[in-house]
Amino acid sequence: MLRAIAVAVLAIGIILVALVEAPIPAVALTAVTGVTILLLLWPRSSRDSVAPSAPEPPMADARAPIEAISDPLLIVAGSRVEQANAAARKLFGAHVVGEDVRVAIRHPAATDRLAARQATADQEPIELAGIGGRDNRWQMHVADLAGDRALVHLVDRSEGHAAERMRVDFVANASHELRTPLAAILGYVETLDDDAAAEAGTRKRFLRIIRDEAWRMQRLVEDLMSLSRIEAEKFRAPETAVDLAGLAKEVHATIRDAADPRSCDVAIAIDEGLPLVAGDRAQLSQLLHNLVGNAMKYGRPGTPVTIRASRGPGAMVRLSVEDQGDGIAPEHLPRLTERFYRVAPSRSRSLGGTGLGLAIVKHIVERHRGRLDIRSTPGEGTIVNALLPIAPLSSNRNATVTGPA
Amino acid sequence: MTISKGVTVTEHILRAFDEEIVELRGLISEMGGRAESAIDRAIDALSRRDSGLAASVVADDKRIDELEVAIERLAVQMMTLRAPMADDLRETVAALKIAGVIERIGDYAKNIAKRVPQISGSSKIEALSVLPAMAQLAGDMLHDVLDAFAARDWEAAMEVADRDRAVDDFYNSIFRTLLTFMMENPATIGEATHLLFIAKNLERIGDHATNVAEMVYFAARGEYMPERERGHDAL
Numbered sequence: 255m256l257r258a259i260a261v262a263v264l265a266i267g268i269i270l271v272a273l274v275e276a277p278i279p280a281v282a283l284t285a286v287t288g289v290t291i292l293l294l295l296w297p298r299s300s301r302d303s304v305a306p307s308a309p310e311p312p313m314a315d316a317r318a319p320i321e322a323i324s325d326p327l328l329i330v331a332g333s334r335v336e337q338a339n340a341a342a343r344k345l346f347g348a349h350v351v352g353e354d355v356r357v358a359i360r361h362p363a364a365t366d367r368l369a370a371r372q373a374t375a376d377q378e379p380i381e382l383a384g385i386g387g388r389d390n391r392w393q394m395h396v397a398d399l400a401g402d403r404a405l406v407h408l409v410d411r412s413e414g415h416a417a418e419r420m421r422v423d424f425v426a427n428a429s430h431e432l433r434t435p436l437a438a439i440l441g442y443v444e445t446l447d448d449d450a451a452a453e454a455g456t457r458k459r460f461l462r463i464i465r466d467e468a469w470r471m472q473r474l475v476e477d478l479m480s481l482s483r484i485e486a487e488k489f490r491a492p493e494t495a496v497d498l499a500g501l502a503k504e505v506h507a508t509i510r511d512a513a514d515p516r517s518c519d520v521a522i523a524i525d526e527g528l529p530l531v532a533g534d535r536a537q538l539s540q541l542l543h544n545l546v547g548n549a550m551k552y553g554r555p556g557t558p559v560t561i562r563a564s565r566g567p568g569a570m571v572r573l574s575v576e577d578q579g580d581g582i583a584p585e586h587l588p589r590l591t592e593r594f595y596r597v598a599p600s601r602s603r604s605l606g607g608t609g610l611g612l613a614i615v616k617h618i619v620e621r622h623r624g625r626l627d628i629r630s631t632p633g634e635g636t637i638v639n640a641l642l643p644i645a646p647l648s649s650n651r652n653a654t655v656t657g658p659a
Numbered sequence: 660m661t662i663s664k665g666v667t668v669t670e671h672i673l674r675a676f677d678e679e680i681v682e683l684r685g686l687i688s689e690m691g692g693r694a695e696s697a698i699d700r701a702i703d704a705l706s707r708r709d710s711g712l713a714a715s716v717v718a719d720d721k722r723i724d725e726l727e728v729a730i731e732r733l734a735v736q737m738m739t740l741r742a743p744m745a746d747d748l749r750e751t752v753a754a755l756k757i758a759g760v761i762e763r764i765g766d767y768a769k770n771i772a773k774r775v776p777q778i779s780g781s782s783k784i785e786a787l788s789v790l791p792a793m794a795q796l797a798g799d800m801l802h803d804v805l806d807a808f809a810a811r812d813w814e815a816a817m818e819v820a821d822r823d824r825a826v827d828d829f830y831n832s833i834f835r836t837l838l839t840f841m842m843e844n845p846a847t848i849g850e851a852t853h854l855l856f857i858a859k860n861l862e863r864i865g866d867h868a869t870n871v872a873e874m875v876y877f878a879a880r881g882e883y884m885p886e887r888e889r890g891h892d893a894l
Contacts, residue, residue: 333685349810354685357809360692362719384695384802388795568814585832588796588825589789625818 328406329399330355330368336403345386345408355406359385364394368404381411390489391415412489427593428478431609435467435474442467470606477610481593484537484617491623495530495645496538498563498571505542506561516550519557525564531571532645537618538573544611545575545638551605553577553635570624570641581632590628591616615640676741683733683754684809687761690726691805693719694761695798697768698864702794704775705857706787716772723765730758746881753878757808760870764801767860767867774853784840784847786833786854790861793829797861800826800868808875816875819868820884826865833858 320327326342328335328350335350335358342358343351350358356365361382382392385408395407442460506522531538542561549559557578566572582590586597594609596602602609619626619640630636697716704713734755737743743751778787800819807815834855841851876884 334681347806347810352681353809354681354688356685356688356692360688360695360805362689362693362696365689365692383699388799388802567818584828585835588793588829588832592792 325410326408328355328358330404330406332402333368342408359394359406361385367394367396368406379409382408387412387489389416410489416485416488428474431474431594432471435471438467439464439471470603470608473606474608474610477608477614480540481610481614481617484614484621488617488621491621492532492534492537494533494535496533496535498531498533498538498573498642499524499528501535501538502542502561502563502573505539505546509543509546514550516553516555516559519553519555520546520550520559520561522561524562528563528565528571530645531622531642533622533642534618537621538642541615541618541640542573542575544615545640548611548638549575549577549579549636551607553579557635566639566641569644571644572639572641574637574639576635576637578635581634581636582628582630583632584630587628587630591626676737676743676747679733679737679741680747680750683730683737683751686726686730686733687754687757688805688809690723690730690758690761690765691801691808693723693726694764694768695801695805697723697765697772698794698798698801701768701771701775702791702798704772705778706791708775708778710776713772713775717769720765720769723762727758727762730754734758746878749878749881753874757871757874760867760874764864764867767864771857771860774857777853778850784837784851784854786837786840786851786858789833789836790854790857793826793833793858793861796822796826796829797864797868800865801871804868804871804875807872811875811879813876813879816872816879817884820872820876823865823869826862830858830862 320329320337320339323339324341326345327339328342329337333354333356335353335355338346338348338351338358346358355368359365359368359382361380361384363380364382367380379393379395382394384390385392389412391411393409393411395409397405397407399405442464446457446460502522502524506520509520510517546559546561553559560576562572562574562576564572564574582597589595590597591612593613596607596609615638616626619642622642624640624642627639627641628636629639697719700712701716703709704716734751737751738748741747800822804816804819807813807819837851837855837858841848844851873884
């Protein structure tokens with residue numbers, strides 16, 4: 255504003271010279287005043303316009319040592335967070351600088367440890383759960399610094415913790431589900447071995463059952479494999495920028511080309527100008543295939559299945575698949591994403607479902623730090639929404655970086 | 660913070676107020692963290708039938724109550740001595756109300772813990788294996804709304820409020836399952852009723868997390884959260 259006035263004063267001086275041939279001293283005075291005001295105001299006003307935008311960009315010199323470390327670090331003065339390095343700002347949010355340390359780390363064990371830090375010199379590190387994700391585990395170290403300050407250092411221990419639990423779950427679930435088709439295959443093979451099944455028609459029927467069951471086992475093994483692959487990566491959020499609109503169109507084309515009689519019912523509605531999402535292209539494609547596959551299987555024949563992509567709330571993109579099937583009763587909704595949970599077990603099996611499709615979808619969405627939301631009205635249909643976070647601005651600007659990951 | 664330039668006395672008062680707001684928000688976060696941990700431990704105690712852990716949850720609830728008193732005292736002191744206005748006043752009032760709500764959440768967690776010794780787990784009630792998943796939904800709501808409070812993020816608060824429907828659905832689902840189960844196995848009615856109350860407590864925790872979300876929204880925007888589409892009220 256003030257800068258504009260200075261420029262105006264200068265301009266008036268120049269115009270006076272050009273038009274009126276005003277007396278030299280007057281022109282000089284105006285010009286000098288303009289230039290002086292301009293010089294006085296320029297540096298200050300440019301600083302003003304930068305300062306209030308963010309408390310962040312840290313004073314490089316003072317914070318350099320902690321900035322350079324990749325683990326989250328906080329420097330706490332009294333009970334306030336005085337500094338947070340980039341990793342800590344990413345984990346807790348930049349807003350914690352200047353706040354009470356309890357606003358950043360609410361965990362009671364951490365609170366007690368930080369409150370008593372003068373009394374206890376060096377203690378065992380503390381295990382913290384649930385920071386930055388329910389299954390994350392962190393180890394907190396506190397070191398006292400000069401003058402009522404302390405350095406809080408967090409070390410990520412999530413992966414080791416998760417590995418053990420995953421192994422237990424996998425064995426329990428998978429063995430039961432794999433045994434069912436296996437029992438069928440063994441049974442029919444034994445019957446075929448008997449002379450009773452000598453008739454050609456019966457033999458053919460039995461062989462078809464055996465083939466179908468073997469295929470089901472194969473699908474199950476494939477689903478279990480991809481589920482454990484996704485779980486193995488769950489703590490590493492995908493970072494590549496993916497063009498969701500393009501991906502949805504691609505998946506749509508693949509499904510339309512498939513031999514399934516339902517494939518011509520699949521429609522697509524994509525909003526223009528969607529930002530890129532931070533994602534794993536292969537996994538997002540699997541997510542869409544699973545959701546559309548479900549909609550095609552459980553929707554009524556001939557009714558449309560619609561893939562939509564639109565801007566979601568906040569910094570999210572909403573990807574949804576809508577069908578006009580029988581819908582799902584509300585009591586089943588909360589449990590749909592459990593592994594091997596089926597609303598109608600026999601129907602799911604006869605349609606070739608493994609009971610893992612939505613579990614895989616949920617894990618993919620969780621790995622993307624997104625949200626999954628299933629809404630259904632019995633008799634009308636079901637809509638599954640996946641909200642996925644938009645990729646950081648830098649990758650959105652040069653959109654050319656997209657491509658199969 | 661409203662910042663007026665010039666008078667040093669005003670600046671001094673403002674700085675003191677700023678310190679108090681930071682302390683107030685720290686206390687709320689601590690209280691919230693303790694309530695979160697109480698829910699997690701109560702459910703842990705339930706699924707492992709660990710009465711020792713359950714007893715510690717009950718004992719630790721005193722600390723949550725003390726924090727509520729501390730927050731109330733500080734908030735009232737701030738309002739009387741500093742007479743805050745506009746967003747400062749909203750923030751103080753919201754803190755006062757949030758403290759009350761979190762105290763209730765702590766009570767529900769304590770109530771769940773108190774029921775743990777009554778449940779033997781000998782009879783195979785399906786609801787028992789489903790309750791941890793419901794607790795996770797409700798606990799995540801509380802976790803995320805406390806994050807929204809810390810970041811003063813009203814959009815995140817709205818998103819949490821939206822999720823209450825899922826917890827209500829879960830409750831209705833458990834309610835039906837338990838009802839059928841009790842009709843078929845009258846011998847388990849005592850135990851099943853305790854599980855029903857636990858489910859109800861979790862459902863209330865979801866409601867209260869929504870109340871916190873409304874306060875976060877109010878403090879940040881100065882208006883009430885718009886009415887949302889709600890499912891049928893849980894009984």
